[in-house]
Amino acid sequence: MTDSFHMSPDDFRRHGHALVDWAAQYMERVADLPVQPKIEPGAIRAMLPSAAPEDPEQFELLVRDLDTVVLPGLTQWQSPGWFAYFPANTSPPSILGELVTAALGAQGMLWSTSPAVTEIEAHVVDWLVDLLGLPQEWKTAVGPGGGVIQMSASDSTHVAHVVARQLAVDRDASTDDVVAYSSSQAHSSIEKGARVAGIRHVRLIDVDERFALRPQSLEAAIERDLSDGLVPAIVTSAIGTTATAAVDPVRDVTTVARRHGLWHHIDAAYAGSAMICPEFRVHQQGVDGADSYVFNPHKWMFTNFDCSVFWVADRAPLLRTMSILPPYLQNAASASGDVIDYRDWHVPLGRRFRALKLWWVLRSYGARGIRHHIREHVRLAQRFGELVDDHPSLVRTAPVSFGLVCFRHVDGNGPTNALAEAINAAGDVYVTPSTIDDQRFIRVSIGATATTEQAVERLWSIIRDAL
Ligand code: PLP
Numbered sequence: 447m448t449d450s451f452h453m454s455p456d457d458f459r460r461h462g463h464a465l466v467d468w469a470a471q472y473m474e475r476v477a478d479l480p481v482q483p484k485i486e487p488g489a490i491r492a493m494l495p496s497a498a499p500e501d502p503e504q505f506e507l508l509v510r511d512l513d514t515v516v517l518p519g520l521t522q523w524q525s526p527g528w529f530a531y532f533p534a535n536t537s538p539p540s541i542l543g544e545l546v547t548a549a550l551g552a553q554g555m556l557w558s559t560s561p562a563v564t565e566i567e568a569h570v571v572d573w574l575v576d577l578l579g580l581p582q583e584w585k586t587a588v589g590p591g592g593g594v595i596q597m598s599a600s601d602s603t604h605v606a607h608v609v610a611r612q613l614a615v616d617r618d619a620s621t622d623d624v625v626a627y628s629s630s631q632a633h634s635s636i637e638k639g640a641r642v643a644g645i646r647h648v649r650l651i652d653v654d655e656r657f658a659l660r661p662q663s664l665e666a667a668i669e670r671d672l673s674d675g676l677v678p679a680i681v682t683s684a685i686g687t688t689a690t691a692a693v694d695p696v697r698d699v700t701t702v703a704r705r706h707g708l709w710h711h712i713d714a715a716y717a718g719s720a721m722i723c724p725e726f727r728v729h730q731q732g733v734d735g736a737d738s739y740v741f742n743p744h745k746w747m748f749t750n751f752d753c754s755v756f757w758v759a760d761r762a763p764l765l766r767t768m769s770i771l772p773p774y775l776q777n778a779a780s781a782s783g784d785v786i787d788y789r790d791w792h793v794p795l796g797r798r799f800r801a802l803k804l805w806w807v808l809r810s811y812g813a814r815g816i817r818h819h820i821r822e823h824v825r826l827a828q829r830f831g832e833l834v835d836d837h838p839s840l841v842r843t844a845p846v847s848f849g850l851v852c853f854r855h856v857d858g859n860g861p862t863n864a865l866a867e868a869i870n871a872a873g874d875v876y877v878t879p880s881t882i883d884d885q886r887f888i889r890v891s892i893g894a895t896a897t898t899e900q901a902v903e904r905l906w907s908i909i910r911d912a913l
Pocket residue numbers: 532597598599600601633635684686687688713714715716742754
């Protein structure tokens with residue numbers, strides 16, 4: 447009879463080696479797995495016992511279930527044939543960083559609950575300010591701004607709306623009157639963030655032929671709301687919308703926001719990663735006029751979910767809004783004012799050591815390595831766009847933007863849907879169709895860690911054969 451149910455360090459080492467082998471093999475064979483599981487709802491649950499085990503199970507059985515229960519029900523986001531949505535990349539240094547984060551099990555709500563968690567995060571996020579060409583004042587080491595890792599772009603955008611609403615209320619606005627703006631192409635997280643922040647009025651501003659927000663329409667909407675006695679509080683511009691990776695005119699939006707005293711938030715969740723290549727920074731001209739900015743290393747920077755970086759140009763309103771200090775969290779370091787307590791920078795109190803995997807990705811690839819892969823994805827997208835342009839049955843529906851190509855069948859929605867179905871029926875590639883103004887189109891998003899030129903050629907051969 448054992449006196450401990452804990453796994454021994456020796457067994458942990460043995461199973462850990464086996465699992466890292468399993469993960470390495472998974473990376474090698476993911477190209478051969480169907481990208482989308484063919485599975486009926488409830489089929490995975492039906493494979494699980496109805497009750498949790500009373501007695502300990504052999505760990506080998508748990509690992510075996512990865513192949514028999516998990517993989518058959520998994521969408522293979524890491525497949526080289528992943529062209530759907532946007533990428534949700536992982537990479538070996540990120541996986542190993544995540545393993546260490548779990549091993550350390552540190553909770554970094556306060557500087558004092560693990561100084562290394564806070565200081566490495568603050569430092570790595572400051573590195574990213576330089577890597578992405580963002581304003582120096584956004585560094586915590588410089589100020590008055592600063593950056594923090596959040597779970598998702600949705601959380602970051604929600605927080606931006608909470609702060610903007612609070613600033614409006616501080617100026618005597620009633621919460622009921624506060625208004626938020628973004629383009630009609632903005633990600634749904636903006637409307638959701640506004641709603642969760644208690645903002646009842648959300649205006650979706652119309653876009654031009656490139657799907658970018660029209661600043662004149664924004665101005666007109668703000669003026670209409672002002673004359674109705676409402677309180678315009680925040681506008682979000684997108685650098686890389688979800689449907690077409692369109693880029694809003696950041697500088698012009700800042701001009702309008704400044705004129706009317708709005709908070710200007712930038713959602714660069716997808717395309718922010720590309721800013722590590724100076725040639726793409728033309729898309730964020732005027733970024734120094736923004737009040738906050740979010741980008742997701744967990745999309746296109748080889749850092750597995752979750753890792754979303756949120757910067758504010760001035761951290762004072764964020765901390766004023768989010769900070770709350772019960773007696774059990776008080777400590778000398780916080781009272782000194784010399785440390786960052788990241789609990790004040792978002793909704794959750796507890797927080798994981800997410801910076802470790804990002805730190806390891808940046809060091810393991812080097813900025814040069816990340817630039818190399820992003821440029822290669824963009825090159826493949828441009829090449830794919832040319833193939834689309836040269837095909838008489840296809841027409842692009844948006845400019846090729848970053849790693850995203852959008853196109854449709856010349857004969858309209860029915861054939862476009864049929865083409866998307868034929869592509870996905872092949873099994874080893876996956877795309878997502880979308881709709882703008884009742885027009886269906888297919889999005890091909892090139893950016894998975896494992897995607898190669900061969901994978902893009904394979905996608906093109908499936909499309910050609912289906913036409
Ligand atoms: N913003 C844009 C432009 C997106 O494309 C997405 C997701 O694809 C999001 C925000 C939401 O990201 P998250 O899942 O990190 O909340």
